[in-house]
Amino acid sequence: MFATPAYAQAAGGGAGAIAQFIPLILIFAIMYFLMIRPQQKRVKQHRELVAALKKGDQVVTQGGVIGKVTSVRDDELEVEIASGVKVRVVRSTITTVLNKTTPVAANS
Template identity: 70%
Template sequence: MFATPAYAQAAGGPGGAFTSFVPLILIFAIMYFLLIRPQQKKMKEHKAMVDALRRGDQIVTQGGLIGKVTKVKDDNEVEVEIASGVNVRIVRHTIAQVMNKTEPATKD
């Protein structure tokens, strides 16, 4: 007797469940290409930069300190000279930028 629009909309139709997930899938795809993928690329470039550190490189830490690498201790630490005679140990992943890269020694 009383037919409301809500009953007519509940019927759905063929493919009703799939079409309701299409916007969700599109949002995830957009998020992946705009946010996740560039962040992964940036992390990969930072890891390559940190792994390529060598003695004599001038660096900037995330805290803003500028110094020169004096010793590469192990996989996780680097010794940096921030002033004349002042050496500090820092964690590799806190290095934000390599300002001046030293050239590898040539074999004569």
């Protein structure tokens, strides 16, 4: 029997296996810092923006409708889009707040 060259070669060391995973780990780290982390920050900012909505804020919905918040409930808002025209929208569909209402200072 003759030994083929593939069987005659010695097995590789353990350092080669670790070196193969280093590029995979680097790709994941780069992906995390360039894509995943900024998206998580945006989601957190949007969640805070939606939680801080109150009556009188002027908002834009995902559909592009601009209106003024007239009523705030648990999961939905009532938005006045024209005089006398009010629509109910889900709170999470608000994309931006154009004008925030400021609290009136108490006279002392």
